[in-house]
Amino acid sequence: xxxxxxxxxxxxxxxxxxLGALAVATALVLSAFKNNLVxxxxxxxxxxxxxxxxxxxxxxxxxxxxxxxxxxDGVTVGFVVTDLANKVRVSYRGILPDLFKEGKGxxxxxxxxxxxxxxxxxxxxxxxxxxxxxxxxxxxREGSRLAQKDKP
Amino acid sequence: xxxxxxxxALILALCLACxxxxxxxxxxxxxxxxxRGASNLRWVALARPAAAGQAAFVTLAFxxxxxxxxxxxxxxxxxxxxxxxxLPLVYRVTATWGGHEGSLLLWVQVLALWTVxxxxxxxxxxxxxxxxxxxxxxxxxxxxxxxxxFTSDPFDRTLPAPADGRDLNPLLQDVGMIVxxxxxxxxxxxxxxxxxxxxxxxxxxxxxxxxxxWARPWTLVAWTFLTLGIFLGSFWxxxxxxxxxxxxxxxVENASFxxxxxxxALVHSLAVTxxxxxxxxxxxxxxxLAFSLSLLGTFLVRSGVLTSVHAFASDPRRGLxxxxxxxxxxGGSLLLYAWRAPAIGAAPGARFSLxxxxxxxLLNNVLMLVAAATVxxxxxxxxxLDALGWGKISVGPPYFDTVFVPLMLPVLLFIAVGPxxxxxxxxxxxxxxxxxxxxxxxxxAGIAAALLAHxxxxxxxxxxxxxxxxxxxxxxxxxxxxxxSAAWWxxxxxxxxxxxxVAGVTLVKGTEAADDVSLRVxxxxxxxxxxxxxxxxxxxxGTNYVGARATFEVTKDxxxxxxxxxxxxxxxxxxxxxxxxxxxxxxxxxxxxxxxERTPDGAWIVRVQHKPFMGWVWGxxxxxxxxxxxxxxxxxxxxxxxxxxxxxxxxxxxxxx
Numbered sequence: 001x002x003x004x005x006x007x008x009x010x011x012x013x014x015x016x017x018x019l020g021a022l023a024v025a026t027a028l029v030l031s032a033f034k035n036n037l038v039x040x041x042x043x044x045x046x047x048x049x050x051x052x053x054x055x056x057x058x059x060x061x062x063x064x065x066x067x068x069x070x071x072x073d074g075v076t077v078g079f080v081v082t083d084l085a086n087k088v089r090v091s092y093r094g095i096l097p098d099l100f101k102e103g104k105g106x107x108x109x110x111x112x113x114x115x116x117x118x119x120x121x122x123x124x125x126x127x128x129x130x131x132x133x134x135x136x137x138x139x140x141r142e143g144s145r146l147a148q149k150d151k152p
Numbered sequence: 153x154x155x156x157x158x159x160x161a162l163i164l165a166l167c168l169a170c171x172x173x174x175x176x177x178x179x180x181x182x183x184x185x186x187x188r189g190a191s192n193l194r195w196v197a198l199a200r201p202a203a204a205g206q207a208a209f210v211t212l213a214f215x216x217x218x219x220x221x222x223x224x225x226x227x228x229x230x231x232x233x234x235x236x237x238x239l240p241l242v243y244r245v246t247a248t249w250g251g252h253e254g255s256l257l258l259w260v261q262v263l264a265l266w267t268v269x270x271x272x273x274x275x276x277x278x279x280x281x282x283x284x285x286x287x288x289x290x291x292x293x294x295x296x297x298x299x300x301x302f303t304s305d306p307f308d309r310t311l312p313a314p315a316d317g318r319d320l321n322p323l324l325q326d327v328g329m330i331v332x333x334x335x336x337x338x339x340x341x342x343x344x345x346x347x348x349x350x351x352x353x354x355x356x357x358x359x360x361x362x363x364x365x366w367a368r369p370w371t372l373v374a375w376t377f378l379t380l381g382i383f384l385g386s387f388w389x390x391x392x393x394x395x396x397x398x399x400x401x402x403x404v405e406n407a408s409f410x411x412x413x414x415x416x417a418l419v420h421s422l423a424v425t426x427x428x429x430x431x432x433x434x435x436x437x438x439x440x441l442a443f444s445l446s447l448l449g450t451f452l453v454r455s456g457v458l459t460s461v462h463a464f465a466s467d468p469r470r471g472l473x474x475x476x477x478x479x480x481x482x483g484g485s486l487l488l489y490a491w492r493a494p495a496i497g498a499a500p501g502a503r504f505s506l507x508x509x510x511x512x513x514l515l516n517n518v519l520m521l522v523a524a525a526t527v528x529x530x531x532x533x534x535x536x537l538d539a540l541g542w543g544k545i546s547v548g549p550p551y552f553d554t555v556f557v558p559l560m561l562p563v564l565l566f567i568a569v570g571p572x573x574x575x576x577x578x579x580x581x582x583x584x585x586x587x588x589x590x591x592x593x594x595x596x597a598g599i600a601a602a603l604l605a606h607x608x609x610x611x612x613x614x615x616x617x618x619x620x621x622x623x624x625x626x627x628x629x630x631x632x633x634x635x636x637s638a639a640w641w642x643x644x645x646x647x648x649x650x651x652x653x654v655a656g657v658t659l660v661k662g663t664e665a666a667d668d669v670s671l672r673v674x675x676x677x678x679x680x681x682x683x684x685x686x687x688x689x690x691x692x693x694g695t696n697y698v699g700a701r702a703t704f705e706v707t708k709d710x711x712x713x714x715x716x717x718x719x720x721x722x723x724x725x726x727x728x729x730x731x732x733x734x735x736x737x738x739x740x741x742x743x744x745x746x747x748x749e750r751t752p753d754g755a756w757i758v759r760v761q762h763k764p765f766m767g768w769v770w771g772x773x774x775x776x777x778x779x780x781x782x783x784x785x786x787x788x789x790x791x792x793x794x795x796x797x798x799x800x801x802x803x804x805x806x807x808x809x
Contacts, residue, residue: 010506018518025522028555029529036551040544058546074670074755094668095395095748095757098729109548135544 038109042139043086044146051112059088059118060107060136061143068102081106081118083143092120099125105136155228155307158216162307165209165260166297172202172290176283181355196279199286200271206293207264214261217306218248227313230254230306236319236725238696246329247320252454253306258333259450260296262341263289270345270370277366284352285345292344295477303470319696319725328388336381336408340446342374343411346418347443347485350436354488359436359496364426367439369789371422372642375415376780382408383773394731394746396666396761398769401552406531407449410524414442417520419780420513428575430510433493434517440489444482445524451478452531505577512570519563526555564617564654567647568624571632590624597623607662614658622651639786646779653772659765666761670751680762683707684716684745689756697721699732702756704745706736713743718758720747742766 040058041051051057059081067080076093079102090108100106100123110120124133179195217230221244226232234250249258267289274282300306349367353359385408390398399405418438424431451474504510530547537543568590572583598616601607607615625647632640665680676685685705692701699721706713716734723730733746741764748757 010503013506014511014514017515021518021522025526025555025559028558029526032551032554033547036548036554038546038548040546058544070751074751074753075668075757095746095759098394098731138544 040135040138042142043081043083043088044143046088046112046118047086053112056109056111056121058107058109058135059090059139060105060133061088061139062136063100063102063104063106065102078117081108083139083146085143085146088118089116090118090120092123094123096123097125101125105133105140107133107135154216155220155225155309158213158220159305159307161209161213161216162297162301162305165206165213166294166301168202168206168209169290169293169297172199172206173287173294174290175287176202176290177287177355180280180283180287193279196283199283203267203271203286203290206290207268210257210260210264213307214248214257217254217257218245220307221245221248224317225313226315226317227309227311228306229308229310232310232314232317234320235317236696237316238725239317239320239325240695242330243320243325246324249333250320250324250329253300253304255333255337255454256296256300256304257306259337259341260293260300262334262337263293263296263344266338266341266345267293270348274366281352281356281366284355285348288348288351289344292348292481295481299470299473299477303473316725319723322697322721322723322726322728322730323392326388326392328384328392332381332384332388335377335384339374339376339378339381339415340408340411340450342370342377343415343439343443343446345370345374346439350439351485351488353436353496354485354492357492357495359425359432361426361429364422364435365789368419368422368426369784369786371415371418371439372780372784375412375419376777376784378408378412378415379773379777379780382412383770383777386773387770390766391733391735394733395759396733396744396746396763398766401530401549403531404453406527406552407452410527410531411442411445411449413520413524413527414438414445417517417524418442420516424510424513428504428510430504431514431517432496433489436493436496437489438517438521440482440485441521444478444485445528447478447481504575507573507580507583508578509570509573509575512566512573515566516563516570519559523556523559526559527552530555561613561617564621564650567650568621568628571628571643571647572624587624587627590620590627593623594620611658611662614654614662618651618655618658620651621654622648625651637786637788639783639788642779642781642783642786644779645782646776649772649775649777649779651772652768652775656765656768656770656772660763660769664761664763666759668748668757668759670755671758672755677758677760679743679760680741680764681708682713682743682760682762684743684758684760686756686758692719694721696725697723697730700747702745702747702758704734704760706743716743716745718745718747720750737767739767740765 038056038058039052040060043059043061045051046059061081061083064080064082064087067078069078071077075095076091077096078089078091080087081090082088090110092108092110104125107124108118108120109122109124110118113119175195176199179192179198182192219225220228220231221235222241224231224235224237224244226235230251230253231247234254235244235247239247247254249255267286270285270289271282274285346367349363349370353363382405385405386398389400390396418435421431421435421438425435530551534545534547537545569583569587572578572586594616597619598612601615602612625644629644667677667679669677671677671686673686673689676683678684683706685707687703687705689700689702692699699719701717701719704716704718706716714736716736718734719732721730721732722728731746731748733744735745736743741762744759744761744763746759748759750756
C-alpha cells in the first residue's frame with residue numbers, strides 16, 4: 001500500500017507527476033505552436049512567393065480604393081489589399097467588420113488558393129477609427145520603402 | 153482650479169502612501185527591540201490613520217476627475233480625449249475610466265478601498281501583522297501614484313481648451329462600462345491583499361493556520377470579484393461586438409484570465425494551509441504570482457503594448473517605468489521569498505500519502521499553474537518576437553484550444569473526486585466504491601447523449617465530464633450536507649457551477665448554427681430550426697448617433713417565437729459605425745440577429761444565429777462566483793482573536809509513513 005512508502009519516495013513520485021504534467025504541457029504547446037502559429041506576410045512577400053501554400057497566414061495593408069466588389073449572392077466580397085508596392089486579391093464570405101473601409105488599413109487571415117487569390121476566413125479591422133492595425137501599417141511602411149527604392 | 157486641486161490631492165496621497173509604506177513596516181521589525189518599544193509602537197500605530205488619509209485624498213482626486221467629466225471641462229487633456237458634450241451624463245461619468253490615465257486612477261482608488269477594508273476588518277489581528285500588510289499595500293500604492301504623477305497625469309491641462317471633446321469610443325458607451333472595469337479591478341487589486349499577507353508572513357517569518365484563516369476570506373472575495381469581472385467582460389463582448397463571439401483568447405482577455413487561474417490555485421492551496429498546515433511556501437508563492445500576473449495584466453492592457461509594441465516606445469518613460477516597477481515588485485518579492493521561505497516551511501511531521509485530498513488539491517494547483525503558463529506563453533511570445541524584430545506572428549484561438557482543453561480534462565475528472573477523498577490518507581478503492589452511483593448515472597447520461605442526440609465525440613466527452621462533475625457533486629451534497637460550514641457550501645456551489653458552465657460551453661460550441669445572408673425587407677433567413685423574417689426597417693437616432701432599426705420576426709415551424717430589433721448606428725463625432733445585436737435569451741437557447749452593412753442595391757447583410765445553452769455559460773459563471781462569495785462568508789473567518797490564535801497544526805503531527 002502507498003502508506004508503506006518512505007516520504008522521500010513519495011516526494012519523488014509527486015515530483016515525477018508534476019514533471020510529467022509539465023512534459024505533457026510542453027508537448028502540447030510545441031505541437032500547437034507548430035500547427036497554429038499564424039505568420040504575417042506583406043503583399044510583396046506574397047508576390048515573391050514567400051507565402052507558405054496551404055497554410056493559414058495573415059496579410060495586411062490598405063484596401064485599394066474602388067476595388068470592393070460584391071458577388072451576386074451579396075455576402076461574398078472581393079477586394080484588393082495593397083502595401084503600395086504590390087497588390088493581392090482577397091475574397092471573403094461573410095460580414096465585413098464595421099470599420100472596414102476602402103483606403104483604410106485591414107488585416108485578413110486565410111489561405112492562398114491556386115490562382116493567387118487570398119481566400120480569407122477572417123477579416124480584421126480594429127476597435128477604433130483612428131487606429132490602424134499594426135500589421136497593416138507595418139506592411140504599408142515596408143511597401144512604400146520598396147516603392148521609393150524602385151524609382152530611378 | 154479644480155484639476156490643480158486633484159493633482160495636489162494625488163501628491164498628498166503619495167506623501168501619505170510613503171508614510172503608510174515605510175514607517176509601520178520599520179516599526180513592526182523593531183517591535184521586539186528593548187528600549188525602542190514606544191517609538192516602534194507609535195510607528196506601527198501609524199498604519200491605519202495613514203491608510204485612511206491616503207484613501208481620502210485618492211477619493212478626492214477621483215471625485216474631481218469625475219466632476220471634470222460631468223461639467224465637460226475640456227481644458228483637461230484627458231477629458232477632452234475621452235468625452236464630448238453630446239455624450240449622455242452616465243457615460244460621461246464612466247468615461248472617467250475609459251482611457252489609460254483614468255483607469256490607473258481607478259486602480260489606485262480600488263486599492264484605497266481594499267486598504268481601508270483591511271484596516272477596518274482586521275481588529276482581531278496582531279498589530280504588527282496589520283502594520284506589515286498595510287505597509288505592503290502602501291508600497292504598491294506608491295508605485296502606482298508615482299507612475300501616474302510622473303508619466304500619466306489625468307489632470308494635465310491642454311490650453312487653449314478645445315471647444316468639444318473627441319468623445320468616448322462608442323463601443324464603451326454601454327452599461328457594461330459602468331460595472332465591468334470596477335469589478336475587474338476589484339478582483340485584480342484584491343489579490344494585492346493576499347500578496348500583502350504573503351509578504352507580511354515572509355517578513356515576520358511566521359505562517360500558521362491562523363495566517364491562512366486571515367488571508368483566505370480576502371483572497372476568496374478578490375477571486376469572486378475577478379470571476380464576476382471576467383464574466384461581465386465576456387457577456388458584454390457577446391452582445392456589444394455584435395457577432396456572437398464571447399471568448400476570443402484575445403490578449404486582453406488572457407491578461408485577466410491568467411491571474412484567475414493562479415487565483416483559483418491559490419484558493420485551493422489556502423484550504424490545505426489552513427486545514428493541514430501544509431503547502432505554506434507554495435501558498436505564499438501562489439499569492440505572489442497571482443498579484444504579479446494582475447500587475448502584468450493591468451500594464452499589458454493599459455500601456456498600449458498590445459495594440460502595438462511601437463505604441464509602447466512612443467512614450468519611453470512609461471515603458472521604462474512599467475518594466476522597472478514590475479521588476480521591483482516581482483523580483484523583490486521572489487528574492488524575499490527565496491531568502492525567507494525556509495523559515496515558514498511545513499509543520500514537522502505533517503505528511504500526506506500519494507492518494508489523499510492534499511495530493512488531489514496539489515494536482516489542481518499544478519494543472520492550473522501549467523495552464524496559466526501556457527496562456528502566458530501564447531500571449532507574450534508574439535510580443536517578444538515583434539519587439540526583437542524577429543518577425544510578426546499571431547497566436548490565435550486554435551493554439552489556446554489545443555493546449556488549454558486537454559489540460560482541463562483531468563481537472564474536470566478530479567474536481568468532484570477531491571471532496572470524497574479524506575485528508576492525509578485516502579483509500580482509492582473505497583473512494584471508487586463510494587462514487588459508483590454518480591459514475592453509473594454519468595455513464596448512462598453519456599450513452600444517452602451519444603445515441604439520442606447524435607453528439608459528436610467531442611461534445612459527448614464534454615457532456616460526460618459536465619455530468620460527472622454535477623452528479624458527483626450532487627451526491628456529495630446529499631450524503632454530507634448535515635452540519636456543514638458556509639465554506640463547504642461554497643465549494644459545492646462553485647463545483648456545480650463548473651459542471652453547468654462546461655455543459656453550456658460544450659453545447660454552444662458543438663451545436664451552434666449561424667448564417668450570413670443578404671436580405672431585403674420581407675425576406676427570410678434560417679439558423680437551426682428557426683426562421684428569421686426581415687419585417688421592416690426604421691430610423692432610430694440617439695443624442696450622439698444616427699441609426700437604423702430593423703424588425704425581425706422569428707418563428708419555429710410556423711409558430712411565432714420572438715421579435716428582435718437589431719440596430720446599426722453611426723456615431724457622428726468619432727465617425728464610427730457600430731452594430732447593436734438583438735438577442736432573445738432563453739433557458740435552452742439564444743437567438744441572435746445582427747445587421748452588417750447595407751449593400752448598394754438596398755439589401756442588408758444579416759447574420760442570424762441559433763446558440764443552444766448559451767445561458768448556461770453565463771449561469772455557470774455566476775454560480776461559480778456565488779460559490780466563492782458563500783465560502784468567504786464562513787463564520788470561522790469572523791471568529792474572535794482568542795480562537796484565531798490557537799495553533800491548529802500541532803494536532804497533525806502523527807504521520808502516515
